[in-house]
Amino acid sequence: MTLMMRFCAVVVHVIVLPLHLIKAVGLYKMYRRVFPFCLNRMAVKYNKKMYDKKKELFLSLPEFNKPGGQLTLLEIGCGTGANFEFYPRGCRVICTDPNPHFQSYLTSSMGKNDHLVYEKFVVASGEDMGSVEDDSVDVVVSTLVLCSVDSPAQTLREAHRILRPGGAFFFLEHVSADPSSWTYFFQYVLRPIWQYFGDGCRITQETWKHLQSAGFSQLKLRHIEAPFIFVIKPHIVGYAVK
Incomplete structure (x- = not known):
């Protein structure tokens, strides 16, 4: 399967040569203006199918609130604010995202989640995230983000830095399938196309390995199969404590 996989991957790379050229001349930046619109539509469908999983995951958020204090939460790659409805009442939220064009969608989500x-x-x-101080937040959240950052390891180092001692990093991410599976075959072959249309998303990311070596004192992680197209079925969910 390896030879066939590599051959098919080469064919796909040839097919996406025009996209490589578009990126090389700087025109890909235009897609970043369109991507928030696309993600907003996808986020609604994702939340419907993963509602129970998200609700179960975020039920643990209040456990990391300081006694008598207000839970302070920072979300990495907040996108359109699809997670806001799952956060506990009174939670203080800091939103970060590298794409400034999400602002209007965030404003709308904030209005719906007062x-x-x-x-x-x-x-x-x-x-x-240098503008965020060390040991300053109770919780950091990342959902469907670690697949698209340039360095998952550095992102986790930043999350660890800004978390207070005893704080937690919550995650829900789609990940690489078993390398011996047909799902991985198609993940590997479709990587170039998926990365362009997913604004940097890498579907063969082994995110759990980065979490295991990120220096957290505790890691509660589960591999699950999400109800989506087979190439993004493999997910991990859980949280890590600083």
């Missing part, structure tokens, strides 16, 4: 307190929206990549 049970939260929104502190600010920071245009920043997950790898560089």
Whole structure:
């Protein structure tokens, strides 16, 4: 299967040569303006199918609130604000995303979720959140983000830095399938196309390995099969404690 997989991957790379050219001349930046619109539509469908999983995951958020304090949460790659409805009442939210064109969708989501307190929206990549102080938040959230950052390891280092001792990193991410499976075959072959239309999304990311080596004191992680097209069925869900 390996030889056939590599051959098919080469064919796909040839097919996407025009996209490589578009990116090389700087025109791909135009898609970043369109992507929030596309993601907004996809996020609604994703939440419907993963509602129970998200609700179960975020039920643990209040456990990391300081006694008598207000839960402070930072979301990496907040996108359109699809997670806001799952956060506990009174939670103080800091939003970060490298794409400034999400702002209008965030404003709309904030209006629909007025049970939260929104502190600010920071245009920043997950790898560089220097404007956020060390040990300053109770919880960091990442859903469907670690597949698209340039460096998952650096992003996790940043999350670890800004979490207070005893704080937690919550995650829900689609990941690579078993390398011996046909799902992985198609993930590998379709990588170039998926990465362009997913604004950097890498469907063969082995995110759990980065979490295991990120220096957290505890890691609660489960592999699950999500109810989606087979190439993005493999998911991981859980949280890690600093």
